[in-house]
Amino acid sequence: MSDLEFSTLQYRERDGVARVTLHRPERLNAFDLVMADEIHSLWKTLRHRDSVRCVVVTGSGDRAFCTGIDRDARVPQPSSPFMVDDPGIALGPKSADLWKPVIAAVNGMACGGAFYLLGECEFIIAAEHATFFDPHVSYGMVPAYEAVHLAQRMPHGELARLALLGTAERMTARRAHEIGLVSEVVPDNAALATAAEWAARVVADSEPSAVEGTVRAIWAAREMAKGQALGLAPHLVRLGNLGAERQAELFRERPRGEGWRAR
Template identity: 60%
Template sequence: MSDPARHVTVDRDKETGVAVVTLDRPDKHNAITLGMARRLSEIWRGFRYEDEVRAIVVTGAGGRAFCTGVDRTAVAGLPQPASPYTIDDPLIAIGPKANDLWKPVIAAVEGMACGGAFYLLGEAEFLVAGEGAEFFDPHVTYGMVSAFETIHMAQKMPFGEVARMALTGTAERISARRAYETGLVSELTARGGALAAAREAAAVVAASPTEAVQGTVRALWSAKEAARAQALAHAPHLVTLGNLPPERQAGLFTRRSGAHRLR
């Protein structure tokens, strides 16, 4: 059995106070297994007790992908409640805010970031991306409702941009340049430069008094917290009512090509 700790690594720099959390499953585009999901939750909650960690960078290994969401083979056959008003979402607690962590988190994105990756990106304070980064949401293409993902990204992107991304599915991908132009990405680097730039920004943040930094993070999130919480409360039944049955989803995965248009 695969060891989830091996696929999510943490590097702590005591001098700068910056920790780097890396999804380390590059052969699978850093797709998240159930074990990795549990490990991420443990890491975020653990950081609450590590005073020496004052800022965090989250990234993906390999350069081809930040993360492509949940590993479908890992959740195949996962039982779900019969009620349309609830769902056991394996990614529900993979982000820092879902684990009550209010230390600043910066995402460093190279390659693909799609679907379930938005649970992490949506709970980061800001994003740094390399020129080769691409953002897309494949859910509707495969007969699935994009609910949690769109709610998370609606905090980061203009409404029209997140709507187009969600509704065009795999047909379009948002380039790093376009993401920077619309505000999803705060800094655009040369290909392969996102992690270094994110670490540098995190070190600047970590150098300020931690109480002031965390208070500012909490204040920023309070500006949208009520609307976000209300929207997320609707997500479970939107997913359970709108998703195609698993066997029909599997058929769409088999038939659909990977062709896409970049914008």
Template identity: 65%
Template sequence: MTLRTERDKETGVAVVTLDRPEKHNAIDLATAAELAAVWREFRYDDEVRAIVLTGAGEKAFCTGIDRSAVVPQPSSPYSVDDPLIAVGPKANDLWKPVIAAVRGMACGGAFYLLGEADFVIAAEDATFFDPHTTYGMVSAYESVHLALRMPPGEVARLALMGTAERVSARRAYETGLVSEVTAPGEEVAAAVRCAEVVAGYPTEAVQGTVRAVWSAHEPARTQAFARAPHLIALGNLPPDAQAGLFGARQGGGFRVR
């Protein structure tokens, strides 16, 4: 198992932890399947009324897709198989509130999870970045998720600068990606406190509110997601070329802002 799930029946809060710290909580195919399964399981668990999502260890919340994962692709340029498309709660029709607690790195495919969390709490040492362009890949779904939370110019800078720049927790707070910044190690406790408050309210009203907030930007998200596979198919370098860039640019410096 690559996920750890703890339920508190008294408070109605569940904590879901990405549990691959040795891999910076990168998502392999097994983790992707477990995430989809746990969100769908929560739909039927009336004792769980709010969820906190976090990553094990101090170095990373999640670093996106595990680069060792093999994902066969159809030959058609109009189709892309994305193993992360269903890792978030909303993609699995879960409308119970989800609060993300971030420490360390959150990058690339992590934005599939952060984009479907209802709000994000981050430790002061959290950093956010998107490496796609650095390695010859289109940041499509990630940028769409970010664009629903942050000003367009901030999203463009984060996505286009790739690995050259990391957004600090403080800057993420200033631009709307993060709703609260805590001391390192206190982010999960802060998220749990919020979740306990929300879980104490009538669940139908809470879920209806989550759905209402989501519906405000759902049409734009759906339209943007429809274009994403074509942009990826047209703009991504072949896997071998991506791998060459990855090897050549490992260990480079970056700037935190």
């Protein structure tokens, strides 16, 4: 249940997990200006919502997670070529300074502007029939922001192939898993349930401050030079660690190996 309502998103909150669904199925969940504003506002809201400790984001239906920006959306641009207004920048949770973990469940197509959002999730669960592609070059556009996000998650050659082939090729979920873009491939229509299962484990098995500090540390390692990230590490440890007595209590309460699953 939830007291949050949106016109382009479906939101459900239960047992510490928020489920966010991009809900424009008639447009294959392509985002418009309203959706961009709503999802950015939601990320900001979740920063203050202590009842939420982990987020699962997915797309409505089984055809698409998100197909980028709605081509009917009209985005006013400044006259200067040195400034660009891009609504996709607002899609990612990290752009809103949200450090609670976000898990994506991809059921269908994920392309173009979808990578603004996927690029800022912790990891991706994909259905067997999911596909990934970027059509920008096929329509005379440069996938600059998308390429920056994906360069942090996949090998250079695979990114170049994805970006340069445009609509000519779609990367399968299996291939996306092989190169590390996707964390796990599951049977069709099981992506959301699997992502929700992992989110529930994060909530049940981990302390909130430790989780958020870990997310912040992982992203620092991704975005900073090694020396900078290591310099930040002691501060994250002090902020996120529980006291020694509480750590000892948790160690006694939770036998080693409890709840683990091999993969």
